[in-house]
Amino acid sequence: MLELDPLDELICLRSAEPLAECGGMVLPAIAQASIFRKEAMEELHRDLAIENRANVYSRGTNPTVRILENTLAELERGEACKCFASGMGAIGATLFGLLKAGDHVLFVNDTYGPTLELARRLQDFGVSHDQVFSPDLSAIAEAMRDETRVVFMESPGSALFQMLDIGAIAKLAREHGAISVIDNTVATPLLQKPIGQGVDLVIHSCSKYIGGHSDAVGGALIGSAELVERVFYNAYMLMGAIMQPLEAFLFLRGLMTLPTRIRRHHDDALAVAQHLHGHAAVAQVFHPLIGDDVQTVSGNWRGHSGLFAFELASGGFASAVEVANRLRLFGNAVSWGGAESLVITGHKNDPVERGDSAPRIPAGLLRLSIGFEGVDALVEDLDRALT
Ligand SMILES: Cc1ncc(COP(=O)(O)O)c(C=O)c1O
Missing domain, CATH: 3.40.640.10 (Type I PLP-dependent aspartate aminotransferase-like (Major domain))
Structure with a gap:
């Protein structure tokens, strides 16, 4: 909790x-x-x-x-x-x-x-x-x-x-x-x-x-x-x-409900990220509380909010776009932090696309903003889109 x-x-x-x-x-x-x-x-x-x-x-x-x-x-x-x-x-x-x-x-x-x-x-x-x-x-x-x-x-x-x-x-x-x-x-x-x-x-x-x-x-x-x-x-x-x-x-x-919303974003995003971690279609999950090197380096950091990313195990940018298009509960939109779940892939403003000197963002990356549709429904949607 x-x-x-x-x-x-x-x-x-x-x-x-x-x-x-x-x-x-x-x-x-x-x-x-x-x-x-x-x-x-x-x-x-x-x-x-x-x-x-x-x-x-x-x-x-x-x-x-x-x-x-x-x-x-x-x-x-x-x-x-x-x-x-x-x-x-x-x-x-x-x-x-x-x-x-x-x-x-x-x-x-x-x-x-x-x-x-x-x-x-x-x-x-x-x-x-x-x-x-x-x-x-x-x-x-x-x-x-x-x-x-x-x-x-x-x-x-x-x-x-x-x-x-x-x-x-x-x-x-x-x-x-x-x-x-x-x-x-x-x-x-x-x-x-x-x-x-x-x-x-x-x-x-x-x-x-x-x-x-x-x-x-x-x-x-x-x-x-x-x-x-x-x-x-x-x-x-x-x-x-x-x-x-x-x-x-x-x-x-918005601030009046921020604590309540952040608790829910934290719990649901962590549950969805945990599901994707180890999923056959997923190479890596990028979430501070997931993986071998759970990151807690920041002194008074209490936990993570509802935004994280994952990289597909195979296929690059085009596959990421296909997966995004197959998702039904995640809207294709910029920004994040609202009640509705969102997805975004790499795009033309990314360092990778622009050819910057230090591109780190994998081509097959999808970033998710987890909203309030419920963990079971979101996991089901992701599983269907990833097969
Ligand atoms: C991490 C981060 N900082 C700053 C901004 C810019 O904020 P705004 O869109 O309110 O100008 C964004 C917007 O997406 C962001 O993701």
Whole structure:
């Protein structure tokens, strides 16, 4: 049974409390306003100087978005949070906000495709990057340069689910004068607390488990007040990838059931992965809790969510597409983290297809997002598609 922190359950449920004065609403009000009027001009001037905290204009701060930001900061045990229009909005603003020409970024482990694509664009602005797949500390230390200013991790990775010792990597980054950043989307704030392990900044795509119903796109950045403020003024306010109040409401609603959903995703995905492990048609299952080297390296990691992958024992990309097309209960769709099960094979944005230097993703890979159809039905569907 997956054990979650009881404090997190309360935080998820109580996020609407600041609005108790609105007639005891149990969900936050949607503050659909672009501007906020002040009694006196002096008050407006004062608030303009603290736009990262004060309601002045909704491109800066909005009351409903603010409730979500406070809740996510609390869940990640961070000082501050800023929400964005998408996970990529958060990733883009973080890189733009922290880097300048001459700096270097080190990506460790799987990196979400568009994040790497953005790093390639940043080359045109004088920011270089490298990627290391090995979780080995000495390999990571070797890839660090004098100019490395950001070490960007995913753990578990979102393609092959390899885990990193994120505390040790954060320490290494600090010793090199670099800021450590983790994309914690796969683990959610419930299954891993990177800040507690010394990581400087945590990013989420709220579009996955935080929303949980495949109906909203959003992102979040959590960390020290100083770093979040740096990103706020250097990039967020200038690039305008803001979260809208309706989306913030949807994510707050999603958070209320996040612990319950994560328990179910964890249990069902593990059961389906265990079934596929050792299946005659399957070469390998990529899930942190499956295989000979069950991975628990990450200090306060509690378990895995509902996303994992497997490689076919024979046949490559075309066979993977055939299997995906034979599945009835798994929708062919991008993204993950909702109530419905999904499948995706490799595609043209993959490193393999693009011919990158370090392709690791097997051609016959299928990634599954396990929803709530039930283990028996999902296993039956997979068995039929795999024969
Ligand atoms: C691991 C990971 N990080 C970030 C993102 C980007 O998030 P968004 O789609 O909300 O921009 C995604 C989206 O699929 C993702 O899978």
